[in-house]
Amino acid sequence: MGNTTYRDALRKALSDRMKADPDVVLIGEEVGRYGGAYGVTKGLVDEFGAERVIDTPISEPSIVGAAVGAAMSGLRPVAELMYVDFIGMTMDQLANQAAKIRYMFGGQIGVPMILRTQGGTGRSAGAQHSQSLEAYVMHTPGLRLAMPATVSDAYHLLQQSMAQPDPVVFIEHKALYATTGELDDKTPAAPWGKAHVPHLGNDLVIVTYSRQLHYALLAAETLAKDGIEATIIDLRTLNPLDIDTIRLHVERCGRAIVVSEGVMTAGVAAELAARISEECFDFLEDPVIRIAGEDIPISVSPLLETNSVPTPDLIAEAARMMLS
Amino acid sequence: MRLQTNSRLAAHYHLMRRIRTFEERVGELFVRGQSAGSMLHLSIGEEAAAVGVGSNMRDGDTFTTHHRGHGVFLARGADPRLMMAEIAGKETGYCSGKGGSMHIADMKLGHLGANAIVGGGIPSVVGAGLAARHRKSDNISVAFFGDGATGQGILYESMNMAALWHLPVLFVCINNQYGMGTRIDNATAAPDLHKRAVSFGLEGAQVDGSDVETVAEVAGDLISDARSGKPGFLVVDCYRFYGHARMDKSPYRDETEEAQGRLRDPVAKARQTLISRGEMNDESLDELDRQIAAEMDATIDFAADAREPQLDSIFDDVYDPSTPPPESVRDRLARVLGRARQA
Structure with missing residues (x-):
C-alpha cells in the first residue's frame, strides 16, 4: 500500500514547481475555485492566487492559444483540457501553432507550455469522454507526449515535463487518480525520455x-x-x-x-x-x-x-x- | 533616408509609401520567378491600418498578424531586405527560409508571428497580455487580422477573455471587404463589426482606412486605454486593391467596383493633404518616392542573391537544439536494413 494518490502526486508536482518558479501559471476550465474536474488543482488557487491559477470560460481553443502566447512571452503556462476528447477543439492551436512555431520561425523561439489533460475508460463517461487520443498528438512533430502510469511518474514526469523547452501534452488516465503508491519525490523511476x-x-x-x-x-x-x-x-x-x-x-x-x-x-x-x-x-x-x-x-x-x-x-x- | 520635415503625416506617408512599394516589389519577385511559391497576399490599400496602429505602439509591445501582414511588420520596423529574403525562402530571411510570407516573425521586434490559419494568431495576444500583466509592465499586445477572421469562433473567445480579464490587448480588424473571394455582405448579416466588440465589453471603434490621420488618432486612444487594462477592438475599413493572392485575378468583382475601391487610397490621400497643407510639395514627394523605390528595388536583388538554406538544416528546430533531431528516413533505412543484413 502506498502513501500517496496519483491525484495528490500531480498536485504536489504543480505546487512544488509553482513555488520554485513564479512564471508557472495554470489556466483552464474549473482549475481554480472548483479545483479541477478531477480534483488535481484543488487548493492551488488559495495557495497561489487567481492571477496564477486562472479559471477560464469554456473556450478550449483560446485556452490553448493563450498558453501559446504566454509561453512565447516568457511564462511557463500549464493549460488544462478537462477531457482529451476535447482536443479536436484545440487542434489548430496545438498542431498548427504550438507544435510548429519553433520550426516556422527558424528556431527564434520555442513554446514551453504544458497541456495537461486526461483520457481513457473506466467511469461510464460515454463515447465523448472516454477516448484515448494520444495518437493525434504522437502524429504531430513538435509536440512531446507524456503519459504517466504510476504515482511516482505522476509526480516526476510532470516535473520533468514542466522543465521541457518544447510543448508537452501530458495525458493522465481518469481511472488512475485514486490509485496509491509510494512517492519518493527525490528519485524518478527514469530520466525524461527513458522507459x-x-x-x-x-x-x-x-x-x-x-x-x-x-x-x-x-x-x-x-x-x-x-x-x-x-x-x-x-x-x-x-x-x-x-x-x-x-x-x-x-x-x-x-x-x-x-x-x-x-x-x-x-x-x-x-x-x-x-x-x-x-x-x-x-x-x-x-x-x-x-x-x-x-x-x-x-x-x-x-x-x-x-x-x-x-x-x-x-x-x-x-x-x-x-x-x- | 531622412525626411526634411517634422510633420507626423509626412512620417506616416513615408512608411505607407515604403509598404506600398515593398508590396509592389513582392509582386515583381513573383513575376521574376524568385519568390518561394505564389502564396503572396499583398496589403496594398491597407497601409493606413498598419501605420496608423503601428506608429502608436512602442518597444516591448508585441503583435501577431495574418497572411496579409507584410505592411504591419514594416510599420513596426522590419528590415525589408530580410523580409524579401524570407519571402524568397532564403537562409538570410527572418525565419531562415522556413516560414515565408505567411509565417514571418521576429521576436526582437515583438512580432509573435504571421499566421496562415485565419484567426490563428489571435489568442496569442491574450497570452501575451497575461504575461505583460504578470510582469507588471505597461506593454500591450495587438492582434491584426482581416474581416475574414470575424467568421472564426476563436476571435470571440479571445475577445471575451480579454474583456473579462481586463488585459492590455487591442484587436485590429483590417476590413478590406473580402475574405478571399467572398465579399463581407455575403459572409455576415451584420457588417458593423465593432458593435460586436462593444457587446463583449470591449472598447470598440470603426474608422476610415483611407485616412491615416484618423486611424492614428483613434488607434492612439484605444492603445492608451489598452495600456491601462481597457482592451479594445478597432475596425479599419479599407479596400483590397488586388486579388486574394498573386494568382487571383478577382473574377468575383467587376472593374467598376475595383476602380471605386481604389479611389480609397490612403497613400494618395496623405500625399494630397501634405501638398495642400504646404508641408511637402510634388518635387519633394517625388524625390522621397524615388529614394523609397531604390531602397525597395535593392530588396529584390538582396533576396535573389541571398543564400539558400543548407539541406541539412531541414531537421533543425523541430525541437530545442539541446535534444536530438528526428531521424531521417534515409538514416533509418541504413540503420535498420544495415542491421538486418549483418545479423
Missing part, C-alpha cells in the same frame, strides 16, 4: 504505457503461474520514444506484444509494432502483436465499455497463444 522496466522475464516483452501498464502487470502475474515470464516496459513518454530500451529487451526475448488503450487502426500500437518489426526483424520468433482498443466508440454500459479496451485477461491470452 521504465518494472518486471523482467525472458519469454516475451509487453510494451505499454498509462493504465495498461497495470493490466500488463496483472497479466504477467497470471502468466508467471503458467511458467511464462514476461518483461514489461512502461514507455512513460511516447515522444521522445525510447526505442533503445524496447530493442534491448525484444532482441533478448524474441517476442513482443504492444498494448494500448487507443483504438487499433493507425494508432500508437500500430506505430510501436511497425518500429519493433523493422528494428528487431531478425530477432523475432513471432509477428509483433498489437493489443489495442477495438475500432469502435466507447459505450456507457460498463460491460460494453470494459470490453472495448484491452483487459488483463486479453493480454495474458495473447501471450499464451504466442507461446503455445
Whole structure:
C-alpha cells in the first residue's frame, strides 16, 4: 500500500514547481475555485492566487492559444483540457501553432507550455469522454507526449515535463487518480525520455504505457503461474520514444506484444509494432502483436465499455497463444 | 533616408509609401520567378491600418498578424531586405527560409508571428497580455487580422477573455471587404463589426482606412486605454486593391467596383493633404518616392542573391537544439536494413 494518490502526486508536482518558479501559471476550465474536474488543482488557487491559477470560460481553443502566447512571452503556462476528447477543439492551436512555431520561425523561439489533460475508460463517461487520443498528438512533430502510469511518474514526469523547452501534452488516465503508491519525490523511476522496466522475464516483452501498464502487470502475474515470464516496459513518454530500451529487451526475448488503450487502426500500437518489426526483424520468433482498443466508440454500459479496451485477461491470452 | 520635415503625416506617408512599394516589389519577385511559391497576399490599400496602429505602439509591445501582414511588420520596423529574403525562402530571411510570407516573425521586434490559419494568431495576444500583466509592465499586445477572421469562433473567445480579464490587448480588424473571394455582405448579416466588440465589453471603434490621420488618432486612444487594462477592438475599413493572392485575378468583382475601391487610397490621400497643407510639395514627394523605390528595388536583388538554406538544416528546430533531431528516413533505412543484413 502506498502513501500517496496519483491525484495528490500531480498536485504536489504543480505546487512544488509553482513555488520554485513564479512564471508557472495554470489556466483552464474549473482549475481554480472548483479545483479541477478531477480534483488535481484543488487548493492551488488559495495557495497561489487567481492571477496564477486562472479559471477560464469554456473556450478550449483560446485556452490553448493563450498558453501559446504566454509561453512565447516568457511564462511557463500549464493549460488544462478537462477531457482529451476535447482536443479536436484545440487542434489548430496545438498542431498548427504550438507544435510548429519553433520550426516556422527558424528556431527564434520555442513554446514551453504544458497541456495537461486526461483520457481513457473506466467511469461510464460515454463515447465523448472516454477516448484515448494520444495518437493525434504522437502524429504531430513538435509536440512531446507524456503519459504517466504510476504515482511516482505522476509526480516526476510532470516535473520533468514542466522543465521541457518544447510543448508537452501530458495525458493522465481518469481511472488512475485514486490509485496509491509510494512517492519518493527525490528519485524518478527514469530520466525524461527513458522507459521504465518494472518486471523482467525472458519469454516475451509487453510494451505499454498509462493504465495498461497495470493490466500488463496483472497479466504477467497470471502468466508467471503458467511458467511464462514476461518483461514489461512502461514507455512513460511516447515522444521522445525510447526505442533503445524496447530493442534491448525484444532482441533478448524474441517476442513482443504492444498494448494500448487507443483504438487499433493507425494508432500508437500500430506505430510501436511497425518500429519493433523493422528494428528487431531478425530477432523475432513471432509477428509483433498489437493489443489495442477495438475500432469502435466507447459505450456507457460498463460491460460494453470494459470490453472495448484491452483487459488483463486479453493480454495474458495473447501471450499464451504466442507461446503455445 | 531622412525626411526634411517634422510633420507626423509626412512620417506616416513615408512608411505607407515604403509598404506600398515593398508590396509592389513582392509582386515583381513573383513575376521574376524568385519568390518561394505564389502564396503572396499583398496589403496594398491597407497601409493606413498598419501605420496608423503601428506608429502608436512602442518597444516591448508585441503583435501577431495574418497572411496579409507584410505592411504591419514594416510599420513596426522590419528590415525589408530580410523580409524579401524570407519571402524568397532564403537562409538570410527572418525565419531562415522556413516560414515565408505567411509565417514571418521576429521576436526582437515583438512580432509573435504571421499566421496562415485565419484567426490563428489571435489568442496569442491574450497570452501575451497575461504575461505583460504578470510582469507588471505597461506593454500591450495587438492582434491584426482581416474581416475574414470575424467568421472564426476563436476571435470571440479571445475577445471575451480579454474583456473579462481586463488585459492590455487591442484587436485590429483590417476590413478590406473580402475574405478571399467572398465579399463581407455575403459572409455576415451584420457588417458593423465593432458593435460586436462593444457587446463583449470591449472598447470598440470603426474608422476610415483611407485616412491615416484618423486611424492614428483613434488607434492612439484605444492603445492608451489598452495600456491601462481597457482592451479594445478597432475596425479599419479599407479596400483590397488586388486579388486574394498573386494568382487571383478577382473574377468575383467587376472593374467598376475595383476602380471605386481604389479611389480609397490612403497613400494618395496623405500625399494630397501634405501638398495642400504646404508641408511637402510634388518635387519633394517625388524625390522621397524615388529614394523609397531604390531602397525597395535593392530588396529584390538582396533576396535573389541571398543564400539558400543548407539541406541539412531541414531537421533543425523541430525541437530545442539541446535534444536530438528526428531521424531521417534515409538514416533509418541504413540503420535498420544495415542491421538486418549483418545479423
